[in-house]
Structures are given as structure tokens and as C-alpha cells.
Amino acid sequence: MYEENVMVDLSRAPFNLSPDAIAWVETTLSSLSLDEKLGQLFINLDTSFDESYLDSVVSEHKVGGIRFMGAASSVVQAHIRYAQSKAKVPLLVASNPEMGGAGSISDGTLVTSHLGAGSSPDPDDAYRLGYVGGRETAAIGCNWAFAPIVDIHRNWRNTVIGTRSFGDNADIVIERAKRYFDGLSESGSAAAMKHFPGDGIDERDQHVVTTYNTLGHDEWNDSYGRVYRELIEYGVQSIMIGHIGAPELSRHFRPEMTDAEVKPATLAPELLQDLLRGELGFNGLIITDASMMVGFTQALPRRDAVPAAIAAGCDMFLFFRDPAKDRAYLRAGIENGVVTEERLNEALLRVLGLKASLGLHETPRDELVPPVDALEVIGSDEHRAIAASVSDRAVTLVKDTANTLPLTPQSHPRIRLYGITGQSDFTGTDPSGYLDIAKQELERAGFEVHVFKNALQRAAEGEEGVYFHTVMADEASGDYAEKYDAALVFANVAGFAQEATVRIHWSTPMAAEIPWYVTEVPTVLVSLNQPNHLIDVPMVKTLVHAYTPSRESIRAAVEKITGASEFTGTFNENVWCGATWGTRL
Structure with a gap:
């Protein structure tokens, strides 16, 4: 006993x-x-x-x-x-x-x-x-x-x-x-x-x-x-x-x-x-x-x-x-x-x-x-509706210092869409599936969407003679602003348990997806995960936090970017990355 x-x-x-x-x-x-x-x-x-x-x-x-x-x-x-x-x-x-x-x-x-x-x-x-x-x-x-x-x-x-x-x-x-x-x-x-x-x-x-x-x-x-x-x-x-x-x-x-x-x-x-x-x-x-x-x-x-x-x-x-x-x-x-x-x-x-x-x-x-x-x-209509309503309230406008928003299909019809993708976490979830959803939701809103592909993606599709210099030369051309009216960057940088910290990792040196184009066209970055991206992309004047790579969150973000609904989410001081100069600009 x-x-x-x-x-x-x-x-x-x-x-x-x-x-x-x-x-x-x-x-x-x-x-x-x-x-x-x-x-x-x-x-x-x-x-x-x-x-x-x-x-x-x-x-x-x-x-x-x-x-x-x-x-x-x-x-x-x-x-x-x-x-x-x-x-x-x-x-x-x-x-x-x-x-x-x-x-x-x-x-x-x-x-x-x-x-x-x-x-x-x-x-x-x-x-x-x-x-x-x-x-x-x-x-x-x-x-x-x-x-x-x-x-x-x-x-x-x-x-x-x-x-x-x-x-x-x-x-x-x-x-x-x-x-x-x-x-x-x-x-x-x-x-x-x-x-x-x-x-x-x-x-x-x-x-x-x-x-x-x-x-x-x-x-x-x-x-x-x-x-x-x-x-x-x-x-x-x-x-x-x-x-x-x-x-x-x-x-x-x-x-x-x-x-x-x-x-x-x-x-x-x-x-x-x-x-x-x-x-x-x-x-x-x-x-x-x-x-x-x-x-x-x-x-x-x-x-x-x-x-x-x-x-x-x-x-x-x-x-x-x-x-x-x-x-x-x-x-x-x-x-x-x-x-x-x-x-x-x-x-x-x-x-x-x-x-x-x-x-x-x-x-x-x-x-x-x-x-x-x-x-x-599981995955019922009731639960999907809850997810949609929560996303609608949570999506947050962190900053819009250049008064970029709203972006509409009438004012900015041609969108250059970039994806910043972290590694898959230990659940094995595909970290890149969000980009297809973002394209679909932007097209649903009425935009003409042009998806950027980096050097690794283009080579994987069979393109020969492509490397980061050639991609940069193609992307950073003098007629960029003539081809696109705005740039939207969706970042799904997730994962833990493999490294002590998680930050944006660009696809190549001086990668063409890094927001060099902020001086060319209005640029909006939408974070689908981490709140600290301004340490790596302080040049972006408009930052939206959508919190998760779900369709409901991405749809809510697009609706708010276009002005179809108002931002109601809040944020805390962590988004400014401590005393890092430039994140608030």
C-alpha cells in the first residue's frame, strides 16, 4: 500500500x-x-x-x-x-x-x-x-x-x-x-x-x-x-x-x-x-x-x-x-x-x-x-466561419507611413506578388502553400497578379543559365514601374526547434525579392507569421500582420488592403524590434 x-x-x-x-x-x-x-x-x-x-x-x-x-x-x-x-x-x-x-x-x-x-x-x-x-x-x-x-x-x-x-x-x-x-x-x-x-x-x-x-x-x-x-x-x-x-x-x-x-x-x-x-x-x-x-x-x-x-x-x-x-x-x-x-x-x-x-x-x-x-x-462550416470572423478582427495594420492604402484594382490593377518562405517546421506543413492562396484571393478581388519566381524555382522548372545575377537583371529593369502598379510581399517565415532564432532568409545573395522596389511602386508586406520582420525589411512603408497562413487570414488581409473592410487589430511594441532605427519610418 x-x-x-x-x-x-x-x-x-x-x-x-x-x-x-x-x-x-x-x-x-x-x-x-x-x-x-x-x-x-x-x-x-x-x-x-x-x-x-x-x-x-x-x-x-x-x-x-x-x-x-x-x-x-x-x-x-x-x-x-x-x-x-x-x-x-x-x-x-x-x-x-x-x-x-x-x-x-x-x-x-x-x-x-x-x-x-x-x-x-x-x-x-x-x-x-x-x-x-x-x-x-x-x-x-x-x-x-x-x-x-x-x-x-x-x-x-x-x-x-x-x-x-x-x-x-x-x-x-x-x-x-x-x-x-x-x-x-x-x-x-x-x-x-x-x-x-x-x-x-x-x-x-x-x-x-x-x-x-x-x-x-x-x-x-x-x-x-x-x-x-x-x-x-x-x-x-x-x-x-x-x-x-x-x-x-x-x-x-x-x-x-x-x-x-x-x-x-x-x-x-x-x-x-x-x-x-x-x-x-x-x-x-x-x-x-x-x-x-x-x-x-x-x-x-x-x-x-x-x-x-x-x-x-x-x-x-x-x-x-x-x-x-x-x-x-x-x-x-x-x-x-x-x-x-x-x-x-x-x-x-x-x-x-x-x-x-x-x-x-x-x-x-x-x-x-x-x-x-x-x-x-472538424473543419465544419461553423468552425470555418469562426476562423473567418476571428481573422477579420485580428488582421492588423502596423504602419502605412507613405499612405499607400487602400490599393484597389482600379487604382493599382497590376500586382507583382512575392513570397518570402521559411523552412517547414517539424509538423511537415508545406510552408509555401500560402502563395497560391494569396494569388487566388488577389485575383478574386479583381487584381491582375504576376508571381515572382526566384533563381532556384526557375532552375527547378528547367530554365538553363539562370542564377541570381540574371534574375536580378530581369527583375530590376528600368521599366519595372511600367509593368507593375504595386508590389505585395507575403511572408510566411515559420519554424522553430531547428535554430535558436528565426529571421528572413533570402533565396540567394542580393535576392531579387528583397524589397529594392519600394522606390519604384507602392509596396505592402503582409506577415503571416512572425511579428518582427521590420528588422529585416525596414524599407517597407506599409506592413500588415495577418498572423496565420490560412485562407481566412489572407482573404481578410486583402479585403482590408483594398479598403473593403477596416483594420481593427492591435499590435504591441515588439513590432518595432526594440530600438532599431528605421523600423518606424
């Missing part, structure tokens, strides 16, 4: 379990073997939809939950249904509905980004974002969302949360995160806000390097701490811990700590136990961010890091590197006393408690995943 830790009170928020539900937790815990207990602390990243693969994940590794790679909703739903049918204890099934259903499933609705919802004048657009994301992921069988993101985008150079934060101050983050949580909760899913102790101070990406929140205890409490206090009080059930160190916070609790001893929060008991459990009073479940991220792996050898994360205060471990080895590392940590029996059972109480709070313990096994017809909500 486990030794109950008095710190875990399943009867109070965020679990709020009845005596019967608490009895199920206790009975289930006492029935688990050590192997089953170990498995409950892991979330597996399912990289295959093969049933034999799932058999090993659920039956052999006995995991507490799964997260899947993106695919069509029908494929994912069948996958989750099979996994739940094989699990001894019902599974937590996680998703990343940061932008709606998109990202979790290939046919999901892309509503907007967190930044788009934070830039809308209507706080309820954050609710609508959570509502669509929750409904679409619940339809496939998910019950746990790794959202909302409650980081504060204070450093304009930070691009890992550049579009994944509601804004640059605690007030907007608190307001919009609560509304997102309200919308998500309508689906019955639990939320995991992220990334404690808070991203947005460092400019780097913890996928590739440990990053740091360097605020002192008082300043952190007035900003990030206030966000976490308010959302904890609001009822958020779980918190994802970033591989983010906090030197001043750690030393506040451990004054003797040296620089070399500062660890990312996932390995820092002073941040998880003294701060998060102690000062902030969080009673819910704590989960690590993905454990393959270099921000975690550079800190300790894997054999030490796995048990150290649980010992530090994490209740669940996100993703195996090698299932058998990671479970063996945790078992060794228990055997050698790094993870005490009390700490193990405390974590298990919270894992099982979260499952019970979702009603998984009393739901018939064949009803844990909705029927196939539930998929009709």
Missing part, C-alpha cells in the same frame, strides 16, 4: 474529486505493479499508426498517456480508439491545439495564433480559439490539451513564442489565457499551461539550447508569477515545465547555489517544489516539456536526468528517447533512493487524479473515444 503524501489533496482544486473518485484512485494505485507505476509516469509520442506498435507502447511499456503525430482525423481517431482498448488504466491523450484544430490533425481548422487572438480587440476571440481547438481534438478522442501558452513575449528577438504568446505583458496574457481556457473547457478537456517558469526573456529556443528567464524574484512575481497565480486560481489542471533555467529565482530559494549548479526548471526542485508548489500553491499535475529537447538533454546524462526530473517534482515525463532504457533509468532512480517511494506515489496520485477528474474512470471503455460521426465537427 502506498504512503499517502499529505501535500496531495484530490478533493480540492484542480481535481475536485468526490469520495468515490478518490477511492478509485487509491484502489487503482494499490493494484499497480512497479512496472505499471513506472509506465504511468510517461507520455509516449506515437510515431506509428500500426497496431503492433501500439501494442508495445500500451501493453509492454504500460504508459500513462500518449500524444500522436499529426495525420488525418479519421486515422488519428482510430489510433486512439485502439490504444484505449488495450490500456489497463484509461489513457491521457494529449494534443497541441494552439491554433485551433490545425497542428493536431491535418484536416483541422486553423483559427489564428495565440498572438492573433491577443491582437484582436475582442477578448472572446481567445475563447473561440480554445473552443474550436477543444471541440476538434475531443472529437478524435483527446482529453488533454498542451495549451494555453502563458509566456510573455518581452524580448522581440524571441521567435519560439513570437506568435505563440498572447502578448508582451501579463495583463493581456491573463485575460486571453482565461478566455482560451473557458473555450477549451467546453469540450471537457483538461489544460496544461506552458512553459513554466516562463519563456520570452531569452531570445533563444530551448529545443536546441537551455534558455533562461533571468528576472529577479520580485519582478518575476509581478509578471510571470502573477500570470501563474491567476490561472492556478482559475482552475487550470496541469502545468508544463520548460527547459528554462531561472538563476535569480533558484538563488532566491538556494542562496548558496553556484552558476554551474543552475538547472532548467524540469530539474530544479527549488522552482517546482518551493516556488510552484509552495509559494504559488499549485496542487495539480506537473509535466515536463518534451524530453528530447536539448535544453533538457544538455543538463545531465540521460540515466541521471530521467529520475532527477521526477525527484525534482515533475509528475509525468513527456516522451521517451528509448522506452526500455528510460523506464530502466527511472527504476534505478527508485532503487538507489533518488526518487523516494513517497515522491513516486505523490506523482501517481496526481496522474490518476487527473484521469479521474476527466471522468475516465467511470466512462465505459468503448465510449472513451467518440463515434466516427463526431468527426463531422
